[in-house]
Amino acid sequence: MAHIIVVGNEKGGAGKSTVSMHVATALARLGHKVGVLDLDLRQKTFGRFVENRKATMARAGVDLATPEYHDLPEVDPATLKPGENPYDRRLSMAVAKLEADRDFIIIDCPGSHTRLSQVAHSLADTLITPLNDSFVDFDLLAHIDPDTNKVKGPSVYSEMVWNARQLRAKAGLKPIDWIVVRNRLGAQMMHNKKKMGDAVDDLSKRIGFRVAPGFNERVIFRELFPRGLTLLDLRDIGVVGQMNISNVAARQELRELMKALNLPGVEVKI
Known part of the structure; x- marks a missing residue:
């Protein structure tokens, strides 16, 4: 059975698709068979990424390790059981198609609460939640006291993950390995960074997730899409000139993230 990685957060702009693209491509480059589903059925950012990748390979005449992207299949409403949600059937069919011959399935969730995202979280063996280094984003995980910065209680997204964990437990499945990735870290505002770090660490102990380093804010991610x-x-297609100090540091960030995920059967050597 494929190991399912869900990248989720109910807020847009946290870097979910950037994380999904890099984790999926890193796994493919390490020799693993990777399938990808994009649950943002309107924008399909990951689908566009794969289209762009194939076009680049054709222009450059190179073969790059690439995850296998699938759209969710359509279903005939007449085939649904009474009360069955069509989105549940579409996601189930897509996962079933991939899991037999893939090592990993990565599911990129939209930046909002949807039925598809909710169901996907219950399928996750590994859940990656990118989080901007901001208390605006942190509010999706927990409410804090504005005077003491102490965590008062879980918020809407944490409650959804909790429900997903409960569903998996009832089904006899192994617990979700939840990793919150502090993303888009900046070099400035060190005091805020420390307060965020303390709050995330405090919450991780209370509701049970691990904390991993993400990506600093870098223009290169937007330029490569x-x-x-x-x-x-970059080296494979001969773009040596773009391997400046900042981009080398970004490669190291990805390397550290892949190590922190501790995925089964993955030896990080990228």
Whole structure:
């Protein structure tokens, strides 16, 4: 059975698709068979990434390790059981198609609460939640006291993850390994960074997730998307000039993230 990685957060702009693209491509480059589903059925950012990647390979005449992307299949309403949600059936069919011959399935969730996202969280063996280094984003995980910065209680997204954990427990499945990734860290505002770090660490002990380092804010991620590339691909297509100090540091960030995920059967050597 494939190991299912869900990348989720109910807020847009946290870097979910960037994390999904880099983790999926890193796993493919390490020799693993990777399937990808994008649950943002309107924007389909990951689907666009793979399209761009294939076009770049054709132009450059190179073969880059690439995850296998699938749209969710359509279903005939007449085939649904009474009360069955069509989105549940579509996601189930997509996962069933991939899990037999893939090592990993990565599910990129939209930046909002949807039925598809809710169901996907209950399928997760590993859940990655990118989090901007801001108390605006932190509010999705927990409410804090504005005077003491102490955590008062879980918020809406944490409650959804808790419900997903309960469903998995009832089904006899292993617990979700939940990793919160502090993303888009900046070099400035060190005091705020420390307060965020303390709050995330405090919450991790209370509701049970691990904390992993993410990516600093870098223009290169946005620049590579139209070509369907990640930082790991630059040397393969001869773009040596873009491997400056900042981009080398970004490769190291990805390496550290992959190590922190501690995925089964993955030896990080990228």
